[in-house]
Structures are given as C-alpha cells and as structure tokens.
Amino acid sequence: MKKIMIDPVTRLEGHGKIAIFLNDDGGVANVYFQVPELRGFEKFSEGRPAEDMPQITQRICGVCPEAHHMASTKALDDLFHVEPTSAAKKLRELLYSAFYVTDHTTHFYILAAPDFVMGPDAPPAERNILGVIAKVGLELGGAVIRTRHENHWVIQTIGGRPIHPCFGLPGGVSKAINEEERAKIEEIAKSSVEFGKLSLKVFDDVVLKNKEYLDMVLSDTFTHRTYYMGLVDKNNKVNFYDGKVRVVDPEGKEFCKYAPRDYLEHLAEHVEPWTYLKFPYLKNVGWKGFVDGKDSGVYRATPLSRLNAADGMTTPLAQEEYERMYSTLGGKPAHYTLATHWARLIELLYAAERMVELVRDPEITSPDIRTIPTAKPDEGVGIVEAPRGTLTHHYITDERGVIKKCNLIVGTTNNYAAFYMSVKKAAEDLIKPGKEITEGLLNRIEMAWRPYDLCLACATHSLPGQLPLEVTIYDAQGNELKKLSQGIS
C-alpha cells in the first residue's frame, strides 16, 4: 500500500488520522477522520465529591485547564443552588480573560501566523514561530513571550497556583486579591490591550494587505455556511464566562437561545461507523450528513462563530474591529473559515479590554468572595466559552454531593463535523486529476482545519512514536501515493 503522510499537521493537539481516498481519475473519492479515544472519564469521576471536580476536570486537558476549572466551578454553583457574590464572579471573569489572552496569543503566533507570514508554500522547516519572528522582528517575539508570561502571573495570582487554578468553589472563590496585586494586574491588562492592537495590525499588514491571502480567505474552498454557536450576555454581546448559549442560522437569524440547564434539548450526537468520534449537531434541525446550509444541523463553535452568534462586543476597541471585520468580509454572518484567525485576534483584544474594565471595578478587591451553599446538591450544569468552543459540564450527585453521573461536551467536539467537512472540501478542491500533490498544496489543506485548533486527545503529551496526525492519501487501488515529512524519523 502506498500512502501520503502530511507531517505538518503536527501543530495540532493529540494523535489522529486522516485518510484521503482518490478515485480512478485522481480526484478525491472520500475522506475519513479517526482519533484515539480517551476512555473512562465518567467512571473515573463517579463516587468523587463534586467539589473535587474543578481540580480533576482541569487535568483532562493540558491546553485549557482554566476553561474546565471554570465550567466545573459554574456547574457546582448550579449543583449547590448557590449564587456567587458579585466580586467572586468578577474575579473569575478576570482570571478567565487573562487565560484567553494567553491562549489566543499562542494560537495565533504559533499556529496561524506561520502560514501567512511565511506563506503556504514555504518549506516546513521555516514555516514556524522562529521563521515568523525572524521575519516580523525580535521585538514582536519578545512581546509574545512577555504577554503570555505576565498573564500567567495574573492567572497564578488570582487562581492561587500556576497553570491549574484552585480558587473555584461553589458560591464563589477561595481568595481575594489586594490592592498591590490589583495595581499590577491593571498594568498587565493595559499592556495586553496594546498587544492586542499590535496583533491586529500584524494581521492587517500580513494578511489583509496581501490580495492573494485575502482572496484565499474569501474563496469557496475555505467556506461553509453553517449554524453558529456562542455564549452571549443579556444584550446578546459576546461573553466568555457567563450568559446563555445563542445559536444563529446561516443567515444570521437567531435560531435558539438556551440556558445551560437546557442543553440536552438542543444538542444531540451523531455516530459514524468509521470513527470513535461523536458528532454533536442541533437536535431541532436534525442530522442530514456532513453538509452545510440551513437544513443541516451542523454548527460551529469557534471564535468566528461566537462573533457571528452575537450582536457585538461590549468593549470599544473590539467593537470597532468587529465592525471593520464584517464590513471587509461583506456582512454577517461570515462563513469564511480562515477569518476565524481574525476573529480570534478581535477576541484577544476584547479579553484584554475586559481585563482593564474588571480590574478597575471598585469591587474587585472586595473580601466578599463567597456565598456559603446551604441547599442540598442534586444536579448542575455549567457552561463557559472555551477558546475552542462552548464547554458544558453536567453533574448529577446524591444528596451528599457525591458524583453519580457526569457528562461533558468539550469545546473541540462541537466542531468535529465542520472540521471534517473543511478537510474534505479543501481536499476535493485542491487535489485534482493530473495535478502534482506538492507540500504547498497539502499545507493548504491543513490550513482549512488549522483555524479550529482541534484538541484531539487532551494533554497526552507523551513522546509519540507515531505522528500526532497522519494524513494519508490513497489512490483508487488503495496504494499510497507519496510521503512527505518534516524530518521526523
């Protein structure tokens, strides 16, 4: 058997396999996508005290522990029927905004920027962060590292511990911040706003001012007309920490808006025989296969989806950028998958601006950080926007608060169907009979899914003896066609 492996997909979490089968003419016949399944989380959590869940669930993922910690903490509020104090909510959102700044910074500069700054045809050895910094400048590299470092300090200061916060409790948080810490966070927030602005300028200079890239962003190959999901506040503005989940249809009209408790009324999962993955879809539209459009229940939950699903941003600079993006892209919703990178930077700016707002709130240093729960626990659902999609935690306990059942819809999974469709469409459009399959071409297929930043197997970063994600292209007889690699043995 002959097969082609695309190695550059190593810039993706977890180990997965994509198989592209060609027909007799050399066009694409079919695409399959498999990932190994992490097993037994439900069983693992059964019998544990619910209060441990914010500590345990954040260990599921090495990329976004803060998101699991926060969704879990909110599920505990609901489980114990307790309303956190106002100061506690603000501290949680402040930490969460700092987390967004770090995560979006990482994605853009490590994963997205190399494709555009170095170009899709650049050799893989140069198409990485080192290449980006060499080209854009050491000063920017320093700013990337500094912004991440400083915001990690914010997470550690509010969350009580680096990387894995331990401050989320039902009804509030475990510690307040003092004036000295507040003042330092304010400085970091302000410099993060400047960094957000700088990043959008980089995107302008590199992508928007380059006609070839802009055409690529707007091309049909990287476009899908789907439903969009995102958390919104009471005015339908983007919020990462709290609110209701709003879904708009491919025309931008509100399809539904639900409170966390009602998520099962709106979502269902589709199963395919060729993969362990379950594909969530909108139950009230129905599963019509891997197709887009208004009749298909496929939805997306990405940075661009959140902007599509909302009526705007609550902070001034992000709102300006929001308007500019939609006017450039020809209106809302925007269906261009590659514009997700742009939306991510607008979210980065929003998160930084939101930090400034929260840290200047007189209540942020209040010691009133906890409402002690008094009601019996039974069932609770907590939802936040993880950077990679809407994250839902659902726990059922006995009257002592011991977990009987646990269900999680991890951010990434929302996008499985759309991810698969994006791979398939790019492969179909780019692999043509008689056309040589070059590395640049394969990288363009990768670019179709990179915006999703899929986490396939959270936090398993053992040294892999296999490629994290293999893309294999087979001809009509099942023979491997070509092998490309980035110097991996």
Added chain:
Amino acid sequence: MKTLVLGLGNPILSDDGAGIRVAQEVGKQLNDPQITVAETSEAGLSLLDSIAGYDEVIIIDAVQTEKGQAGQIYRMGPEDFSLTKHFTSPHQINLATALELGKMLDLAMPRKITIFAVEAKDITTFSEKCTPEVEQVIPEVVKMVLQELNAKHPPEG
C-alpha cells in the same frame, strides 16, 4: 547553580502521569535550595516559561515508541531532540523549537537539559495509577534522577 527537575504529563491519564510521579518522589527525597522540583501538564511555550532562568534542567516524561517495551527507560540529551521533537504538545511547539526561540529572544536558557523517559503502555485511560509495567520502574527512574543530581550537587560531608 540552579537546577530544575520537571515532571511532565497528565497525572490522571494512566502512564502519562509517570513523569509527574517520578518528580514527586524525587521531591520527597531532596532538601537542597538550589534544586527546584516542579510538575506541569502544559507544554511548548509554557515549557519555555518553566525552564527559563535555570542552569540545568532534568525533564521526566512518558514516551511511546514503535518497538519499545512498556517500562523501558531512556536517558536522552539535546542531541536526541531531533528524534523527539514532538515530545511536548504538538499543539504548540516542541522543546527544541522552544529552546531555539528562547535563545533568539535572549532569555536565560539552561546550559544543559537531560530527559528521562519511560515507555508507556496506556495513555488513553483515565486513572491515577500507572500500569504495573510502568509502576514497577518508577523507583529506578527516581534513582537515576537522584544520581544525575548527585553528580552535580555532591551531598556535603
């Protein structure tokens, strides 16, 4: 000389937690202000944050190789980085790139990095315990790390 012992992995994903287990054990047996023992399940750029400012770093992680036997122990140096460039999260960047980036940006990068890795059997089942094959070699890896440290920080007297 400041030394960091860093356990990498996920402590609730069976053998993926081997590195963290070793680091915890090493931590219990050390009392030297020059040596910091830490654990992380983050990778890539975050690893850069973790190791910056140390003179020497010892990393302990789990590994899966094509023909390896569960419980097999490997000791690697920077010369092996080309073979192991993915051992940190492929989400971000590998250790070799992180180090290069650190040097490029003039951060204080360790002069020496040593990696101890244990061949894992199961890294996809949620459990706080390692598989028996890995569990039984943990004391040996702990010993190897301590020996490595003793060579540089000879106990006084």
